[in-house]
Amino acid sequence: MIDTMRLEQICREAGHIAHGKWPGTGYDLKSWDKTPGSPVCEADLDVDAFLKRELASLLPAAGWLSEETRDSEARLDRGLAWLVDPIDGTRDFIRGRKGWAVSVALVSGGRPLLGTLVAPARGEVWSATAGKGAWRNGERLRASTRTRFSGARVPADSLSKDDRDLTMVEKPNSIALRIAMVASDEADLVATVRWGFEWDVAAAALIAREAGARVSDAFGQPLTYNKRDPRAFGLLVSSPAIHDAAIVRLKERAERLAG
Numbered sequence: 001m002i003d004t005m006r007l008e009q010i011c012r013e014a015g016h017i018a019h020g021k022w023p024g025t026g027y028d029l030k031s032w033d034k035t036p037g038s039p040v041c042e043a044d045l046d047v048d049a050f051l052k053r054e055l056a057s058l059l060p061a062a063g064w065l066s067e068e069t070r071d072s073e074a075r076l077d078r079g080l081a082w083l084v085d086p087i088d089g090t091r092d093f094i095r096g097r098k099g100w101a102v103s104v105a106l107v108s109g110g111r112p113l114l115g116t117l118v119a120p121a122r123g124e125v126w127s128a129t130a131g132k133g134a135w136r137n138g139e140r141l142r143a144s145t146r147t148r149f150s151g152a153r154v155p156a157d158s159l160s161k162d163d164r165d166l167t168m169v170e171k172p173n174s175i176a177l178r179i180a181m182v183a184s185d186e187a188d189l190v191a192t193v194r195w196g197f198e199w200d201v202a203a204a205a206l207i208a209r210e211a212g213a214r215v216s217d218a219f220g221q222p223l224t225y226n227k228r229d230p231r232a233f234g235l236l237v238s239s240p241a242i243h244d245a246a247i248v249r250l251k252e253r254a255e256r257l258a259g
Helices: 004-020 042-058 073-077 090-094 175-183 198-211 240-258
Strands: 031-035 038-041 063-066 080-088 101-108 111-119 124-129 134-136 153-155 167-169 189-197 214-216 231-238
Touching (some): 004 080, 004 101, 004 124, 038 042, 038 090, 042 063, 063 073, 063 198, 080 090, 080 175, 080 198, 101 175, 111 175, 111 198, 124 198, 153 189, 175 198, 189 198, 189 240, 198 214, 198 231, 231 240
Parallel strands (some): 063 080
Antiparallel strands (some): 031 038, 080 101, 101 111, 111 124, 189 231, 214 231
């Protein structure tokens, strides 16, 4: 049995490392593009190295999949794997904004067992254990229970013409934090229609599910993790009652963009 208290302590320390290099504290951060439009910074690499060392010590049997580490197929031979995004929401981090988090999940047999998000700039620690509920700063989470699709709260900067019946709310750059907003009933719906990586969503998806939200890919299919190709097309997290309506709303766009 994994020591969940030690796991949270490790994740909090990772958040502390990141926060110490966050420009919002006045730190002169070094950042660059891994590829055009894909920023990374020194804090990403520092947090990644710390988590890889500490999580390997906590659970040596688990494989490793992280945004900032070269992937190895050795993880596919492990029943357990850590899925890590050292700083989810790097753009907000680099700009000194608060919409970023350290994301850590432990998966087994393609399903998440544990998920933790640490957002020190917001003073938040989110966690979930499969079958045991989800929590933020010690308070149990209850996801959105909205029953009407029109008017649903969506973290967004703008809405397309087809979606103007929805209601925009604050949008952190971190997709994990946007998912967590559904878990905490601060949003009713989060949807994407693009390819995304497992490390971005594994922890937050478990938190949302354990809070009572429904989670799927853009086509309504279950998400699985630690696959050879660690991607899925699209994401849909919502209150259970509007999930089917959201699938219908996304269907044409998802089919066109996924090819």
